[in-house]
Amino acid sequence: MPVTAPLRALSALVGLPLLLFALITWQVVSDGPLIGVDERLSGALVHPDRLSELLADLGNVQVAVPVLALALVFTAWHGRSDGVDRWWLPPLSGALAMALVPALVVPLKEWTDRPGTPAVPPAVGYYPSGHTATAVVAYGAAALLLLGALRSPAVRRVLVAGCVVLVLGASYGLVRRGYHWPLDVVASWCLGAVLLAGVALVAGRTAPPVTRNTRRSSSGTPSSRSGPS
Numbered sequence: 001m002p003v004t005a006p007l008r009a010l011s012a013l014v015g016l017p018l019l020l021f022a023l024i025t026w027q028v029v030s031d032g033p034l035i036g037v038d039e040r041l042s043g044a045l046v047h048p049d050r051l052s053e054l055l056a057d058l059g060n061v062q063v064a065v066p067v068l069a070l071a072l073v074f075t076a077w078h079g080r081s082d083g084v085d086r087w088w089l090p091p092l093s094g095a096l097a098m099a100l101v102p103a104l105v106v107p108l109k110e111w112t113d114r115p116g117t118p119a120v121p122p123a124v125g126y127y128p129s130g131h132t133a134t135a136v137v138a139y140g141a142a143a144l145l146l147l148g149a150l151r152s153p154a155v156r157r158v159l160v161a162g163c164v165v166l167v168l169g170a171s172y173g174l175v176r177r178g179y180h181w182p183l184d185v186v187a188s189w190c191l192g193a194v195l196l197a198g199v200a201l202v203a204g205r206t207a208p209p210v211t212r213n214t215r216r217s218s219s220g221t222p223s224s225r226s227g228p229s
Contacts, residue, residue, distance in 0.1 A: 013197040021190035024183050028112050028127050038183045046119050046178040055173025058166055059131030064138035068098055071142035078149045090148065093202040094141040097195040101137050104191060105130045119178020128187040129180045135170040136192025139163045141199045148203055 027034040057063055072091040079087030105128060114127035143163035150156050171189070174180045 013200075014194050017190035017193040021187055021194075024187045024190070025108075025112065025127075028114055028183065028187075034183065038181050042117055042175065042178070042181050045175050045182070046117060048119055048177050052173045052176035055169045056131065056177045056179055057173070058170035059129075059135040059174060061134055064134050064170075065098065068094060068138040068142045071145050075145040075149065090145050090199075090203045093199045094145050097137050097141050097199050098134075100195055101130070101133045101191075105133055105188075114181075114184070117178045117181060126180055127184045128191060129174060129184040130188070131174055132167075132171050132180070132185045132188035133192050135167050136189060137195050139166045140192060140196045144196065144199050144203050 024034070026032065072094050075094070076088060076091045079090065108128055109125040109130070112127045113124045115122070115124050116126045140163055143159050146159055147156055150159065167189075171185045175182050175185055
């Protein structure tokens with residue numbers, strides 16, 4: 001019974017992005033009317049410059065994955081030091097989500113065979129955007145995992161805002177530079193949302209015992225550890 005609400009929320013978080021991804025993919029492979037809108041939007045947005053190049057680099061594996069790796073290590077250390085049962089599950093879920101990015105994106109690129117924008121050399125395999133998916137999963141999973149170690153609402157808001165800024169910055173840079181069509185980026189948001197839903201489910205169900213200690217302390221029982229270190 002208590003699991004019903006989380007499962008419903010998870011179904012919504014997964015179902016809507018999957019439906020949107022299926023719609024976009026159908027338009028790409030069938031050259032549907034959304035492609036014309038996509039191309040016109042790209043033509044209005046593309047303006048290669050140094051800033052767009054730097055923002056696009058936020059989606060590079062060499063930039064995004066080390067951020068996630070640090071979050072994985074910290075989450076594992078924090079959970080183990082606090083005596084969390086199955087402390088290894090949240091970092092494992094983050095690592096697995098990241099590993100699934102190329103496993104999903106590469107076959108989709110080969111299948112859809114979408115050409116790039118006029119701003120890049122003639123080639124195919126641009127859908128969906130691997131850089132966007134990397135940014136969404138790496139920064140998103142890092143934020144979800146670190147939220148469990150933070151108790152200050154202000155710090156948690158800053159962390160979430162920072163994650164959103166990094167993902168949007170990378171997405172904007174990829175479109176502005178002309179590396180990807182806008183729909184390539186939106187499709188990768190959808191894929192990333194599905195993968196992050198799994199991370200959120202695992203992280204949310206692995207609560208540190210310090211939370212319970214904090215509650216007992218508030219009722220008058222002294223506790224030597226009232227929160228994470």
